[in-house]
Amino acid sequence: MELFGFHPLDLLIITVYLLTITWIGQKVYGKIHSEEDFFLAGRSINKFFQFFLNMGTLSDANSAIRTASFAFNKGLGGVWLMLIGVFTGPYHWFMAAWFRRVRLVTMAELFEERFKSKVLPTIYALVGIWLSVLIMGIGYKASLRTFQAMTIKPAEKCTPSELRMVELYDRYRELDRLYKSGRLDRELTAEYPELQSVEIERIDEIRHPEIANRFDYWYVPTFYVDGRKAHEGACTKKGVEAVLRSALS
8 A cells, every 4th residue: 555655654754753853843942042052052062072063074874885986986096085084174173173162153254254244254155055955956866866766666657668677687687697607608509509619718706816806897797708808797698699709700
């Protein structure tokens, strides 16, 4: 049973979450009487708690995922795209300790106080709003794509292109099973006797990393014909056939 495309359990979780957030807001509402209370918690946050607030600003749960993604796409050097916080972190720590002592609420007010100008804080506020909208939009879109991939969609509601993707994925899993069991080439050679003369050497990158490291590739399976990369990544049965036929020419 579904309601608005959601399972009843999903709706229950969303409802409990909204009620909990509303309850917390009502509890805190009575303690907020000024801008300082809203932005700086009435300047009552101790240094230990503020330290972790700043640490949370510099890092989050997605850092490990992004680091792995950068390393996979750009190599080990891509890790430094995330480790740049190692150099900027101390600045934020000392800046937070100093900013806690000034009688200001927002960073825009700091620009106004320092440069005696209304233009700079206005620009700062507008850029901050634009970046917030941009970052939240990207985050929501990424969340949508993730939830779409995780949510089960009935076959009758799929578009022809989505059905084709599911069909190709099922075919890929079948080919992957045949490849790992060593029966993929045997099926092809049985179907096409002219391919029986092709010599095939399999290299398992887990069992023989010293051999696999000699080749330049990212995805498996990768096929080499006479030292030349002929195919890399997921493929169909026709793709494997084409690789084997290229070895005959």
